[in-house]
Amino acid sequence: MNYRHAFHAGNFADVLKHLVLAQCLEHLGDKPKPYRVIDTHAGVGAYDLTGDEARRSPEWMHGIDRLLKADIPQDLRESLDPYLHVVRAMNSGESLTSYPGSPEIAARLARAEDRIHLCELHKDDSVTLDKRYARDARVKVQAMDGYRALPGLVPPREKRGLVMIDPPFEHRDEMAFMAQAAKSALERWPTGTFIFWRPLKDLWAQERFDVGLAEWLIADQGLEGEKLLRADMWVRELKEDGPLAGAGVVVVNPPFKLEERLLKLLPWLTELLAQDEDAGWRLDGCINDDSLMVDEF
Numbered sequence: 001m002n003y004r005h006a007f008h009a010g011n012f013a014d015v016l017k018h019l020v021l022a023q024c025l026e027h028l029g030d031k032p033k034p035y036r037v038i039d040t041h042a043g044v045g046a047y048d049l050t051g052d053e054a055r056r057s058p059e060w061m062h063g064i065d066r067l068l069k070a071d072i073p074q075d076l077r078e079s080l081d082p083y084l085h086v087v088r089a090m091n092s093g094e095s096l097t098s099y100p101g102s103p104e105i106a107a108r109l110a111r112a113e114d115r116i117h118l119c120e121l122h123k124d125d126s127v128t129l130d131k132r133y134a135r136d137a138r139v140k141v142q143a144m145d146g147y148r149a150l151p152g153l154v155p156p157r158e159k160r161g162l163v164m165i166d167p168p169f170e171h172r173d174e175m176a177f178m179a180q181a182a183k184s185a186l187e188r189w190p191t192g193t194f195i196f197w198r199p200l201k202d203l204w205a206q207e208r209f210d211v212g213l214a215e216w217l218i219a220d221q222g223l224e225g226e227k228l229l230r231a232d233m234w235v236r237e238l239k240e241d242g243p244l245a246g247a248g249v250v251v252v253n254p255p256f257k258l259e260e261r262l263l264k265l266l267p268w269l270t271e272l273l274a275q276d277e278d279a280g281w282r283l284d285g286c287i288n289d290d291s292l293m294v295d296e297f
């Protein structure tokens with residue numbers, strides 16, 4: 001349990017993950033019926049960008065800071081609005097000092113009737129999280145292994161909602177743990193929206209996760225191919241060692257507009273956040289072994 005998200009808050013990987021999360025939440029909020037968010041690896045909820053960790057590793061300067069300073073084309077604003085609305089609401093002054101984690105994005109986009117369940121295994125972080133939402137009756141914090149808690153949390157009473165699985169990938173078998181959790185939760189709740197975050201580091205393990213999940217969902221569970229979406233972005237040449245260069249999400253049961261929106265957004269966002277000429281992105285629906293890493297530059 002050495003991972004500290006404060007070192008990475010607001011980086012390119014957070015930008016992609018959090019804008020997808022915000023899009024999914026916005027879609028869930030379009031209908032009056034309440035929904036539930038289950039965040040299995042919640043972190044501390046929000047991050048101080050002036051704090052020691054963020055100053056020592058200012059990854060946010062190449063992520064959310066570039067996005068906030070960019071001249072966003074008119075046709076992309078709608079896709080970015082829910083996410084940027086949350087970031088701006090936390091930063092009333094001129095400079096960027098705070099960044100929302102996934103719990104804060106959920107707390108700010110959810111309505112009074114929606115519910116948010118947060119699991120965080122790190123003892124101190126779960127205490128921080130609990131204090132942050134102590135007065136928010138919609139939020140429940142559980143200091144527990146999110147993988148172990150998940151089967152008991154799905155399907156939620158609302159029967160609508162989203163599960164976010166965003167582990168730290170400290171363990172070499174993390175991808176296998178995530179796959180196991182994915183299958184058992186999706187068997188219980190096949191209509192829930194699921195967001196799985198994974199780094200593009202060990203590409204063999206990542207591909208095995210994506211393709212394995214897709215095959216199981218489509219062949220065994222009868223999921224339609226269009227209910228599966230993968231969005232990845234890399235800002236430098238992908239390497240197994242060294243700092244993270246690429247990451248993305250697999251979304252099961254995505255909102256119907258997500259693919260179309262990401263198709264417009266990803267080329268622009270990749271160019272904005274690129275750190276060298278090897279940056280690229282990919283977006284594919286029905287994931288299979290023939291999926292290609294398309295470098296769009």
Ligand SMILES: C[S@@+](CC[C@H](N)C(=O)[O-])C[C@H]1O[C@@H](n2cnc3c(N)ncnc32)[C@H](O)[C@@H]1O
Binds near residue numbers: 005119
């Ligand atoms: C990548 S961070 C989460 C960031 C957060 N989802 C966000 O977007 O702001 C991963 C978090 O998972 C916690 N963690 C690690 N293993 C866990 C487990 N098995 N169950 C729950 N939390 C875990 C870590 O302490 C860390 O805070």
